[in-house]
Amino acid sequence: MEPLLKEIRQNPMLWLLVFVPVVFAAESLKPGAHTLLFVLSVLAIVPLAALLSHATESVSAKTGDAVGGLLNATLGNLTELVIAVAALRAGQYMLVKASIAGAIVTNTLFMLGASFLLGGLKQHVQEFNHITARLQASLLFLATIALLASSAVAKVDATADATFTGKLSVGLAVLLLMTYGLGMVFSLKTHRELFGSAEHAEDGEAPWPISLALATLAVVTVLVALVSEVFVESVQKAAQTFGITPAFVGFIIVALVGGAAEMASAFSGARKNRLDLSVGIALGSASQIALFVAPILVLLSYVIGPAPMDLQFWPGAVVMMLISTIAVSMVTSSGRSAWFVGVVLLTVYIIFAMTLYLLPPRAQ
């Protein structure tokens, strides 16, 4: 427990862990205070995500390269996955889909934009390996297309073709997972040198002992799952209070909360003029959402959901995901960044958020 306590003392973000017991207490005492529960659960998930991330990295550092890399890649978006599973069980498919779309958009526009801005405030022009970045951006674009193909191509009647949409989504999910598996072989086995720099954790953080890491992984995953239950229960009513829609909550709030830990790493890399790290985290995490988290949720919906979930996104989400990945591909193709590039990426993100706030998609 020593390294864990030391970590908590040093990292102010982890002080938010105090909200974990608070949220459970509040739920017992005031189960109807949805807005309070919503805010508390958000505050509690952030430090848990950070712990989860550190524990995953420690486990992967100990288990050796291949298994460790696999673990790290697979558990990298564990927080998003656990929150989405809670929403899936509650049948809130709009929230689930919005959080998938939002994670891709947030990881590209927001995470990369803020990295460029933070790094650019310290360095005049930052360079990064544009060959690797272009390869990663191409893979992200293709992964996003693969995820969106059926939504973009199909003009489906919402009612009549439900069986077709279901079949298509399952086929798509299986294909995406197969591609993800081959991608693991590619990035961890045959071409690991291309992805090397992005996998490593921060220099400053010593890995934990394996037993502590595994225990933390298990305990914190359960805690995230429990807090996510509170979050999903409270979010709909809290959203009504604030006048916001499930789409906005999923797209913006879940994506920011779920990605907080990765963002901390990406921003830290940018400030240390290691933009390769930031670009790798941002693009890798977004690819993983498209190729792993989304199809897993479709398949899980047949087991734990009240009804099968398909992969049809509302048109605005399709447009936002495509634009984000094209933008990232352009922005990273020069291998250079400066603060204003970050500002414009963030502006596009804010505009997307504003549009979604004022003009939510129709209920499906």
Next chain:
Amino acid sequence: MEPLLKEIRQNPMLWLLVFVPVVFAAESLKPGAHTLLFVLSVLAIVPLAALLSHATESVSAKTGDAVGGLLNATLGNLTELVIAVAALRAGQYMLVKASIAGAIVTNTLFMLGASFLLGGLKQHVQEFNHITARLQASLLFLATIALLASSAVAKVDATADATFTGKLSVGLAVLLLMTYGLGMVFSLKTHRELFGSAEHAEDGEAPWPISLALATLAVVTVLVALVSEVFVESVQKAAQTFGITPAFVGFIIVALVGGAAEMASAFSGARKNRLDLSVGIALGSASQIALFVAPILVLLSYVIGPAPMDLQFWPGAVVMMLISTIAVSMVTSSGRSAWFVGVVLLTVYIIFAMTLYLLPPRAQ
């Protein structure tokens, strides 16, 4: 006055200034001859735009780097702005929006395409700085996305959600102007070296004395405003005579007329094998339309228009703007051009024009 007269003697485009008094005379004598007035006002605006451009450059050359650069950047699309304000006052919002969209498409496809073609007829292969071009193309793409985000994302009922659309457009306008302001800081202060070559005027043109330049700026702006009134009044009826729509007029004619002066500079640069200059003018001018002219017009519509104008573009305009900026990004990413690249860019422009001529957007 000496330098002004000398300029007029040397530059055949300025001989068209004779049409300025002619258009006012014609309006007094034959106020109903709409087609004639339309043609005359177009012929009168072209040389005024060229004078405006030269006067702006002279003022900015005299006032020192930072203020001069700001002036040059802000007044660079003054002609487009003045014409659009006249259309705004007359409540012709389709014309205004079409001229915004058209300016972006014309500055990219037509200005760049003709530059590549003209330059390529003299040089076998022309090279330009692809790092700077890529950065500028990325910024243009992001600026265009920011402008279009709400049109692309929102599936709005034309009637029901007018208040939402209005709110969104104002928010968008404020964000775009803030981004524009930060862009000024970026291009004029922190990273001016990246944009240096594109800001300078032609070598051959000596700047005017400051008093002459300021007087020209003031007088010509008033003249452009007056001629634009005639233009906007006559255009609708003239368009009916020719069987063309306000959308076509705004998209093609206003954009070509308003950008004539910049095009002259860009083409001259291309013929002198200084493609960096041409690319900088084309991409910079298009970015400025998206980040400065468009939001200013939205905000002005609350003051001088008969009703607030929003930033919702018709779907065809969204597609054309997005495709143009993606095309430009691809074409400039190699840092090389040859005549056929120009031909294909111009072909796409002609196809857009032809489509708009034959299949105009529905009335809004």
Next chain:
Amino acid sequence: MEPLLKEIRQNPMLWLLVFVPVVFAAESLKPGAHTLLFVLSVLAIVPLAALLSHATESVSAKTGDAVGGLLNATLGNLTELVIAVAALRAGQYMLVKASIAGAIVTNTLFMLGASFLLGGLKQHVQEFNHITARLQASLLFLATIALLASSAVAKVDATADATFTGKLSVGLAVLLLMTYGLGMVFSLKTHRELFGSAEHAEDGEAPWPISLALATLAVVTVLVALVSEVFVESVQKAAQTFGITPAFVGFIIVALVGGAAEMASAFSGARKNRLDLSVGIALGSASQIALFVAPILVLLSYVIGPAPMDLQFWPGAVVMMLISTIAVSMVTSSGRSAWFVGVVLLTVYIIFAMTLYLLPPRAQ
């Protein structure tokens, strides 16, 4: 005849020529066996396409550079053209349009994806000339935009605006053919060094004597035309039997069958680590479909079709063509490939095929 027989002995694909007489025999004996006739005609077209390709290359090798290059470029997609003409005569416009769209998507995603995968299984990382590839990808993107502009921009009533659509399509066809002509001047005359490597045939294949080549060209074109008649007649009923639509047949089967010969060359180049050849074949062939085959078919429809064909594609086809060309542009911009890039391109292709299989476009 000696070289032809030697070629047939050496090339197992040509052994399929045995199906050419079989298909004619089957048609006389069992004219109602649509599924059988469909399968046999597909099997017969593949070796004929390979012969056609070799004969074209032999003629162009003998007739000297300029004329030969022109012939090679113009006859390169002869098989697709002949099949489409047969479909045109039968009035199966959905099949024609689907085969145009499918040829572009198949030549980019499938041909390039399989080349990257096959080459990547032999070589760790393959490099190719990214300057040339970017230029070719830009030209392909612009050609595709030109082809799609009216479909993407126009929101046409299927019924009311038929005359407008017709005019637009003819204008578009003429523009595309003019651009194609200028492109020939560019690639064969003024800038042939940029395209040199992609034009040459395989080293191993000796050109045939000119008389044999011309005779083969004539005879095989007639045979392809005759087999295509059987193919088009049988395909609709066979498709019903298999439960697939004309869109799927055109998009996937015609495109794969018609491009079999070029694919053989592209794959062979990739395995020999000559990716420049593969990229040149894939991008060049796709550009030719957009700029030459598609407009020729529109113009031919006025002569041989039961009614004029327009160039309006269904929205899914527009999306697939745009996404394919953007994807290829991104993937080739780094000038490097590895096996996983091929896997992801193929995945996107499979997803498009799956979507089209499960969710065909509405009948036009």
